[in-house]
Amino acid sequence: MSQVVLLLGGNIGDRLKYLSRANSEMQKVFSIxxxxxxxxxxxxxxxxxxxxxxQAMVVDTDMPAQEVLEVILGIEQKLDRVREQKWGDxxxxxxxxxxxxxxxxxxxxTIPHPLMQDRRFxxxxxxxxxxxxxxxxxxxSTRKLLEECLDRSEVSQLDQ
Numbered sequence: 001m002s003q004v005v006l007l008l009g010g011n012i013g014d015r016l017k018y019l020s021r022a023n024s025e026m027q028k029v030f031s032i033x034x035x036x037x038x039x040x041x042x043x044x045x046x047x048x049x050x051x052x053x054x055q056a057m058v059v060d061t062d063m064p065a066q067e068v069l070e071v072i073l074g075i076e077q078k079l080d081r082v083r084e085q086k087w088g089d090x091x092x093x094x095x096x097x098x099x100x101x102x103x104x105x106x107x108x109x110t111i112p113h114p115l116m117q118d119r120r121f122x123x124x125x126x127x128x129x130x131x132x133x134x135x136x137x138x139x140x141s142t143r144k145l146l147e148e149c150l151d152r153s154e155v156s157q158l159d160q
Contacts, residue, residue: 001061005130009092029071030060032059041156042153056128097116120155
C-alpha cells in the first residue's frame, strides 16, 4: 500500500456538504488514515470573493499515481466541478499533494504538488496531520515549509 496525501477544497454552493460528499466518495475508493480539520481560507491566485473550505487527508491505496489522479478527477466531476478558469471558483477541487516520497513529472501530473510550499491553505492542514513529513525535493518538513512560506493569506479552522 502507498501513502497518498490529498487536499480537498471548494468555494461554491454548500461548501460543507460538498466536502462531506467528497469524503464519502473517497471512502468508497481509498482507506482514509488521517483527516485534518476543515479550514476556511482566502481565495488564492484569483480575484474570487468567496472563501474556500479546505481539508487535507492521508489515504492508503494500491493504485499507481496516475490512476489516483483519474479517480480524483472523476470524483470532482461527480461533485459538479466545472473547469472554466485556472484557480477559478469550484464546487470541489482535489489536489494530489504527495504520493509516498516519489517525485513524478509527467504531462498531466506533477508530484509533489508544485505550488504547495507557497500556499498556507495547503500547509496549515498538512502540519496538523503530517508535521514531520519531509518534502522529497526540498528536504524540509511540512512544519519548516510553513515557517518559511511567504503567503500571508488568512486560514482559520472552521468551528463545526
